Amino acid sequence: MSTQPIPDADTLNLLVRQVRYEGRGINSYELVDENGAALPPFTAGAHLDIHLAGGVIRQYSISNASRERHRYVIAVLRDERGRGGSKALHEQLRVGDFVRVSRPRNNFKLVEGARRVVLIAGGIGVTPLKAMAHELEDAGIDYEMHYCTRDAKCAAFSDEFESMRASGRLQFHFDGGDPSDGLNIRDLLHAPGDGEHVYYCGPGGFMKACADAAGHWPAGTVHFEHFKAPERSVDEHAANDALDSFIVRIASTGQEIEVSKEESIADALASAGVPMETSCCAGLCGTCKVRYLEGEVEHNDCILGDDEKAEYLTACVSRATSKILVLDL
Ligand code: FES
Structure with a gap:
């Protein structure tokens, strides 16, 4: 400021x-x-x-x-x-x-061509979904929005949402602090319609509930954004195959840079004079996304889709499971 x-x-x-x-x-x-x-x-x-x-x-x-x-x-x-x-x-x-x-950056875009859209917001995760509701409304695309909070006092933008609520597009769900008293996400998502897409954003437990409930939706129809890196369980940490240290090779120059256990790929590159733009440093924003040409990657980010992971990594949180990683830099 x-x-x-x-x-x-x-x-x-x-x-x-x-x-x-x-x-x-x-x-x-x-x-x-x-x-x-x-x-x-x-x-x-x-x-x-x-x-x-x-x-x-x-x-x-x-x-x-x-x-x-x-x-x-x-x-x-x-x-x-x-x-x-x-x-x-x-x-x-x-x-x-x-x-x-x-300048604005978007890793959570509305997909074109959807026939119907379901937006599910948990708490402050409402912010991107509110913008989506406006855009869908303007484009005349059928949608419904669900906004889950503890109570009415925790719900943001009540004035602006009033017309969506009155038209039946938006439903508030107040759980009083117990998610089992709130929106039944499993019921909501039990039968995906033809051309239907779902978007959700919220805190960790809410994200998991949405992911579990949408597990059977067709590939490419489920979209989400974490606003905080999800906590990894002890089991997930134990299953971590990343090497403690590995070598990153810069494809254009052949320069080899060691990445130690204590530093990220982005940090190691910066120390070696290969600056890389970073922002969230938590695998959430995509600023440090870079193409890799060789090597095996443990991704650890919250934004890359499965198709992207075959080609890209995020230098702030990804690690290598192979001794050498070749970056397209
Ligand atoms: S800096 Fe945000 S994903 Fe790496």
């Missing part, structure tokens, strides 16, 4: 025009160009990297309709047990401040 714009070709300095209380612990932030200029376009599901004080960068999904070119609206849940980004943002960002943000 700053009060003075800092020009940078890759980022935008945007004015915080409005901060709104949206629900318990949730603020929305409306970011605009100081002179009212149109912002770079985005599509539903896109996120921004928000640059915080101290070099901290966090990703937040854009929640408003992509037809709106004059603003990005993000919503941030203050997470007392998180890594500190949401707390810092709540405490530091005020109306009238400038904030440095990346």
Whole structure:
């Protein structure tokens, strides 16, 4: 956050025009160009990297309709047990401040050609799905949205959602803190329709419930985004085949770089003078995605589809299970 714009070709300095209380612990932030200029376009599901004080960068999904070119609206849940980004943002960002943000990036796009779409939001995972609901509404595509929270006070954007709720497109599900009293996701997803796609985003337990319930849906019809890296079980850690250290070879130069147990591929490359852009450093955003030409990979990310994993890895979290990994750099 700053009060003075800092020009940078890759980022935008945007004015915080409005901060709104949206629900318990949730603020929305409306970011605009100081002179009212149109912002770079985005599509539903896109996120921004928000640059915080101290070099901290966090990703937040854009929640408003992509037809709106004059603003990005993000919503941030203050997470007392998180890594500190949401707390810092709540405490530091005020109306009238400038904030440095990346251009929008999208790893969670609506697939073209769907006949019907089911959107399921858990908690603050509602932000990308709200943008999707706007885009589907504008495109005249049949959809239904389910928004799961603890209670009405924890639900963000109630005013904006009112027309969707009144039309029957949106249903709220309040579980009082016990998921078994909330939406029955298994029932909801038991029979995928022809041309139907499902999108979901929310906390860990919710993501697992959706993944289990959609396990029988046809390939390519289930789409999701984690906003936090899922915790890995002891069994998953035990099944980890990645080597403690391995060699990365740069295909264009033949340079070989050792990656030790303590560092990521991205870190090792940076130390060897091969900079690689990173953002979330948690396998969530795709900024460090790179093609590999040889070698075996343990992926560890939350964004690459199975088809992409045969060709790409994320340098912030992927490890090698073969002694040499050749990167297309
Ligand atoms: S930096 Fe975000 S996936 Fe690697």
